[in-house]
Amino acid sequence: MGRLPALLVLVRVPVRCFGGSPRARSAMPSWVIDRYGRNEVLRFSREMALPAIQFPNEVVVRVHAASLNPIDLSMRSGYGATALNMKRDPLKIKSTENEFPLTLGRDVSGVVMECGISVSYFKPGDEVWAAIPPWKQGTLSEFVVASANEVSFKPKCLSHTEAASLPYVGLTAWSAINKVGGLNQSNCSGKRVLILGASGGVGTFAVQLVKAWGAHVTAVCSHDASTLMKKLGADDVIDYKSGNLEEQLKTLPLFDFILDNVGGSTEKWALDLLKKWSGATYVTLVTPFLINMDKLGVADGMLQTGVTIGSKTVKHLLKGVHYRWAFFMPSGPSLDEIAELVDSGKIQPVIDQVFPFSEVPKAFLKLEEGHARGKTVIDVVNKK
Numbered sequence: 033m034g035r036l037p038a039l040l041v042l043v044r045v046p047v048r049c050f051g052g053s054p055r056a057r058s059a060m061p062s063w064v065i066d067r068y069g070r071n072e073v074l075r076f077s078r079e080m081a082l083p084a085i086q087f088p089n090e091v092v093v094r095v096h097a098a099s100l101n102p103i104d105l106s107m108r109s110g111y112g113a114t115a116l117n118m119k120r121d122p123l124k125i126k127s128t129e130n131e132f133p134l135t136l137g138r139d140v141s142g143v144v145m146e147c148g149i150s151v152s153y154f155k156p157g158d159e160v161w162a163a164i165p166p167w168k169q170g171t172l173s174e175f176v177v178a179s180a181n182e183v184s185f186k187p188k189c190l191s192h193t194e195a196a197s198l199p200y201v202g203l204t205a206w207s208a209i210n211k212v213g214g215l216n217q218s219n220c221s222g223k224r225v226l227i228l229g230a231s232g233g234v235g236t237f238a239v240q241l242v243k244a245w246g247a248h249v250t251a252v253c254s255h256d257a258s259t260l261m262k263k264l265g266a267d268d269v270i271d272y273k274s275g276n277l278e279e280q281l282k283t284l285p286l287f288d289f290i291l292d293n294v295g296g297s298t299e300k301w302a303l304d305l306l307k308k309w310s311g312a313t314y315v316t317l318v319t320p321f322l323i324n325m326d327k328l329g330v331a332d333g334m335l336q337t338g339v340t341i342g343s344k345t346v347k348h349l350l351k352g353v354h355y356r357w358a359f360f361m362p363s364g365p366s367l368d369e370i371a372e373l374v375d376s377g378k379i380q381p382v383i384d385q386v387f388p389f390s391e392v393p394k395a396f397l398k399l400e401e402g403h404a405r406g407k408t409v410i411d412v413v414n415k416k
Contacts, residue, residue, distance in 0.1 A: 063135065063173070063389075065134050068108065069108070071108075089179055090179055095142045097196035097411055101200050107136055107166060111326070114322075115322050115333075120168075138164050139198075139199045140178070141161040141196040143158065161187075162178050162183040162364070163199035163367075172412075184371055185368070187374040189377075192413075197381040207360060215242065220246055223289060226290045227291050228302065236406055251266035288311075290313070316356075316358070319337075320340060321357070389410060389411060
């Protein structure tokens with residue numbers, strides 16, 4: 033039987049807790065924040081309540097490994113709090129006044145411990161991976177609850193530590209390239225693809241994905257990442273520090289697709305690098321959506337966001353190119369497809385550094401330094 037339809041998420045069942053050992057447990061170790069701020073807000077707690085299944089299509093996963101993403105740094109500082117709190121409690125029915133204590137972390141690789149009454153696709157003991165949506169409690173803890181529709185079987189060829197590096201960046205790249213950009217295995221061959229910001233987590237995955245689908249890939253990164261880019265399959269590597277990036281890229285043939293992980297001033301000139309009136313598309317992952325809602329509130333923020341994306345889309349469509357925004361989308365079925373690519377050797381994890389669970393604050397500082405070559409991973413099983 034396939035995955036449970038998402039509609040069933042609306043049906044509540046009695047809360048069910050589980051025991052992690054023969055002796056009943058009520059708490060678990062987690063890294064949490066009690067307020068927004070810099071790294072000092074991170075706090076280790078052994079008293080976080082064990083997660084409970086509240087909907088029939090949920091599963092409890094024991095976290096073996098997690099990883100950090102830039103969204104975790106942003107959420108630690110309060111980015112997107114307005115929109116995420118609305119998503120957490122849209123009807124304002126919870127008794128608690130705020131979202132704290134809040135557990136960060138989006139990626140998980142681990143083992144299913146318990147399944148909701150309607151879950152037939154998974155069973156306890158299955159090794160799985162997932163990316164947990166930002167409005168849910170995160171994965172920097174011993175256990176986490178996820179919808180079965182967000183979970184997939186872990187690639188057989190990867191360890192938990194390796195697998196935990198891929199779900200969030202993989203699904204973000206998949207959303208931008210496939211769901212929004214329209215590229216897939218059958219139509220990508222021979223297309224010229226430009227990846228701006230290619231050496232980070234999303235970029236390293238995107239390079240491998242479009243290369244696996246037969247594209248000609250141009251990767252933009254700093255010189256010290258050029259060897260990695262070539263190893264991942266990039267045909268051309270451009271060092272953005274070696275001169276004016278716009279002028280360097282203008283010397284190359286025009287592109288069919290651009291993925292922008294950088295944003296800022298690049299948007300002002302990057303669309304001029306696309307082939308006009310050919311269906312060429314620019315997709316950016318740097319959008320003002322959550323910032324608008326934080327600054328202006330939900331209604332005005334959404335209105336401002338709609339005006340911005342609408343005007344930019346029309347402006348560039350009149351010039352013969354497509355302009356799109358993309359966002360992370362949780363999806364177990366998409367992870368199924370990614371797992372196939374991983375097990376066939378077409379996509380490999382790119383890990384910058386692995387930290388034990390006891391050193392989560394050090395992992396955040398590492399990520400905050402920037403210029404990572406791949407992912408920062410947390411070995412949750414190794415708590416020392």
